[in-house]
Amino acid sequence: xxxxxxxxxxxxxxxxxxxxxxxxxxxxxxxxxxxxxxxxxxxxxxxxxxxxxxxxxxxxxxxxxxxxxxxxxxxxxxxxxxxxxxxxxxxxxxxxxxxxxxxxxxxxxxxxxxx
Amino acid sequence: xxxxxxxxxxxxxxxxxxxxxxxxxxxxxxxxxxxxxxxxxxxxxxxxxxxxxxxxxxxxxxxxxxxxxxxxxxxxxxxxxxxxxxxxxxxxxxxxxxxxxxxxxxxxxx
Numbered sequence: 001x002x003x004x005x006x007x008x009x010x011x012x013x014x015x016x017x018x019x020x021x022x023x024x025x026x027x028x029x030x031x032x033x034x035x036x037x038x039x040x041x042x043x044x045x046x047x048x049x050x051x052x053x054x055x056x057x058x059x060x061x062x063x064x065x066x067x068x069x070x071x072x073x074x075x076x077x078x079x080x081x082x083x084x085x086x087x088x089x090x091x092x093x094x095x096x097x098x099x100x101x102x103x104x105x106x107x108x109x110x111x112x113x114x115x
Numbered sequence: 116x117x118x119x120x121x122x123x124x125x126x127x128x129x130x131x132x133x134x135x136x137x138x139x140x141x142x143x144x145x146x147x148x149x150x151x152x153x154x155x156x157x158x159x160x161x162x163x164x165x166x167x168x169x170x171x172x173x174x175x176x177x178x179x180x181x182x183x184x185x186x187x188x189x190x191x192x193x194x195x196x197x198x199x200x201x202x203x204x205x206x207x208x209x210x211x212x213x214x215x216x217x218x219x220x221x222x223x224x225x
Contacts, residue, residue: 006158043217044159044204093158103149104206106158 002028002098006107013084013114021079021110023050023094029074030096034104035067038091050077050094084114118142119207121216128223134192136219138205141186145207150179150190153202153218162203163190195223 003026013019023033033050048069049057056069066088068080077096081088093109120139128134138148146167151159165172165179165188172179178191192199200223204215 004158044153044215091156095158103161103164106151106160109156109158111156 002026002096002101002103002105004094004096004105004107006094006110008110009108010111011113013112015085015114016083018080018082019084019112021081021092021094021112023077023079023096023107025075025096025098025105028096028098030077030098031074033071033077033094033096035069035077035079036093036095038093038109044093047079047092050079052077081112084112086114088112089114118145119205119216121203121205121219123219124217125220125222128195128221130197130223130225131194134190134195134199134221134223136190136192136203136205136221138188138190138216139186140188140207142207143186144209147208148179148181148188149206149208150177151204151206151215153204159204192221195221197223197225199223 005024005026007022031052035047036044037047038044046059047062050069050071052071058064071077091109091111095104095106097104118141149164150162152162153159163174163177163179165181170181181188202218202220204218
């Protein structure tokens with residue numbers, strides 16, 4: 001089945017630094033990928049839609065200058081949290097939908113802790 | 116505008132009993148529905164789906180029922196097992212993105 005690989009699975013960084021999270025579709029091409037954020041005991045919140053070769057579409061309230069998304073190829077989207085602060089600590093998940101299928105496949109998520 | 120609602124944030128069930136998780140939607144254009152299961156610190160995994168041309172789809176212990184007139188679907192798990200303890204999300208299609216309901220946290224007690 002379709003696999004989405006997300007790395008790293010967890011990362012700790014100092015406040016003010018930037019962190020990059022990668023999302024790869026391993027056995028299919030994805031022109032569109034999605035980035036989510038989950039706070040403890042809360043639902044998955046869609047942050048942005050990553051579009052290959054074009055700008056990402058951000059949800060209302062998501063700072064695009066803080067959460068930089070790059071989708072340079074059909075198999076890779078990256079989310080960079082710039083100038084991270086403790087309030088950015090969260091669980092970030094990406095997903096993609098293989099062409100011709102209904103189901104979306106999710107990455108395993110990245111636990112970001114900013115200290 | 117939240118088009119998908121899971122009004123029960125949590126559900127606790129005894130092992131062996133039936134778990135029923137509900138999902139309501141507002142958009143009549145949705146024609147396919149997915150249920151995902153999520154463990155803590157992991158990404159959601161696909162569980163079961165149903166097309167709008169059906170009213171029931173069964174896969175082992177999991178059955179999803181769809182009531183189009185009521186715009187309501189439910190996921191039945193029977194018998195429930197402790198390993199079923201997770202957060203369950205329903206997601207409709209077509210949808211240009213994957214917006215989830217708030218999810219229902221199921222706890223199956225031994």
